[in-house]
Amino acid sequence: xTSLSEEISxxxxxxxxxxxxxxxxxxxxxxxxxDGRPEEKVRQLFIYFLVNESGLFPSKIDIKIESDYHxxxxxxxxxxxxxxxxxxxxxxxxIKREEENLRNHEKQIERYLKKSCSEIGxxxxxxxxxAYIKKDAVFTRNKxxxxxxxxxxxLQSSNKFGKNLLEFEKAVNGSFDSFIxxxxxxxxxxxxxxxxxxxxxxxxxVGYFFKFKENKLYYNIYVQDxxxxxxxxxxxxxxxxxxxx
Numbered sequence: 351x352t353s354l355s356e357e358i359s360x361x362x363x364x365x366x367x368x369x370x371x372x373x374x375x376x377x378x379x380x381x382x383x384x385d386g387r388p389e390e391k392v393r394q395l396f397i398y399f400l401v402n403e404s405g406l407f408p409s410k411i412d413i414k415i416e417s418d419y420h421x422x423x424x425x426x427x428x429x430x431x432x433x434x435x436x437x438x439x440x441x442x443x444x445i446k447r448e449e450e451n452l453r454n455h456e457k458q459i460e461r462y463l464k465k466s467c468s469e470i471g472x473x474x475x476x477x478x479x480x481a482y483i484k485k486d487a488v489f490t491r492n493k494x495x496x497x498x499x500x501x502x503x504x505l506q507s508s509n510k511f512g513k514n515l516l517e518f519e520k521a522v523n524g525s526f527d528s529f530i531x532x533x534x535x536x537x538x539x540x541x542x543x544x545x546x547x548x549x550x551x552x553x554x555x556v557g558y559f560f561k562f563k564e565n566k567l568y569y570n571i572y573v574q575d576x577x578x579x580x581x582x583x584x585x586x587x588x589x590x591x592x593x594x595x
Contacts, residue, residue: 401498404501412426418466459472526587
């Protein structure tokens with residue numbers, strides 16, 4: 351079995367300066383000191399797998415490091431610049447030093463997952479990988495055999511966003527049913543800016559707080575910082591323009 355030090359020397363670009371070991375982060379591109387930071391060594395190996403071996407970066411996943419106190423966050427890569435609603439991380443990864451008992455950090459990863467509304471969490475210490483997967487509001491624990499088991503979990507989760515992108519494209523082409531589906535997903539609160547057009551109107555509308563009842567769509571707009579409710583019939587809808595967080 352390959353040791354951590356052997357794999358680090360084989361995969362990472364390690365160099366010494368002023369009696370200390372350094373490498374460059376594959377995501378941020380900045381120099382990182384490795385001496386006295388055993389977790390960082392494990393994290394950089396995990397990132398190496400994502401970037402060079404998973405087959406997912408950058409076409410399918412975006413990687414954030416040290417975001418919201420999480421070691422690694424994975425997001426679905428944006429496929430359409432006009433469809434960028436808020437989405438929780440596909441996966442949160444917490445890295446521990448190689449001798450650390452991962453079971454001691456179960457509550458930590460579950461707390462992160464619940465707070466972020468993410469459905470998949472990973473605890474990793476180089477020798478072990480434990481996945482926490484949300485099903486029916488409960489997180490199940492699964493031991494993975496290798497890092498190769500992670501990409502299928504990511505793809506399974508990202509497929510949900512692919513369906514919404516298809517609905518977005520239909521709404522842009524004038525499908526009111528797809529528009530209703532999307533506002534139910536992303537327009538209930540003032541989290542996303544939903545821009546759409548009505549027939550006969552010169553300017554697009556930026557709406558929030560959508561609700562649909564009695565065959566009419568109700569939404570709020572802001573005029574001089576004053577919230578104002580408006581409504582339209584489905585026949586008035588022309589097309590969706592964008593959904594941006």
